[in-house]
Amino acid sequence: xxxxxxxxLSSAQTMLMKFxxxxxxxxxFGAGTVAIWIDALxxxxxxxxxxxxxxxxxxxxxxxxxxxxxSVRIKRIEIDDSxxxxxxxxxxxxxxxxxxxxxxxxxxxxxxxxIIHLRADTGFGRVVRFIPKVRFxxxxxAHPVVxxxxxxxxxxx
Numbered sequence: 001x002x003x004x005x006x007x008x009l010s011s012a013q014t015m016l017m018k019f020x021x022x023x024x025x026x027x028x029f030g031a032g033t034v035a036i037w038i039d040a041l042x043x044x045x046x047x048x049x050x051x052x053x054x055x056x057x058x059x060x061x062x063x064x065x066x067x068x069x070x071s072v073r074i075k076r077i078e079i080d081d082s083x084x085x086x087x088x089x090x091x092x093x094x095x096x097x098x099x100x101x102x103x104x105x106x107x108x109x110x111x112x113x114x115i116i117h118l119r120a121d122t123g124f125g126r127v128v129r130f131i132p133k134v135r136f137x138x139x140x141x142a143h144p145v146v147x148x149x150x151x152x153x154x155x156x157x
Contacts, residue, residue, distance in 0.1 A: 004080035011131040100153035
């Protein structure tokens with residue numbers, strides 16, 4: 001029996017954002033912050049002013065938190081004729097379209113993120129984020145994948 005052909009809704013950037021950019025930024029900025037703090041502890045050098053080390057620490061904490069919230073939690077999304085497939089690259093779950101409660105979008109992130117709110121827990125939670133394929137849209141234009149998913153779930157777009 002042939003399985004229905006799947007269509008990817010996720011951008012090719014998903015894997016890069018999740019596994020390359022996020023750890024690289026968090027790790028390198030963290031290493032730089034640690035280096036500034038170590039340098040500040042060494043009284044024999046003309047080290048950075050005290051405020052700089054606190055600014056770097058604050059930027060690293062806030063930046064790492066934002067990156068974790070926006071990038072590390074993103075999933076790969078595929079669809080076929082009747083299901084949504086959610087993957088974190090290690091495991092995958094299948095969710096029927098009727099389990100989609102609503103679909104929203106974060107327009108201020110670059111790249112944009114689409115958020116699927118589900119009626120029940122999937123093993124990845126009830127809220128799933130993904131980066132849709134790139135479209136050249138205005139700031140106030142919704143990504144077409146939002147209305148596509150709402151239509152598949154039988155909701156008005």
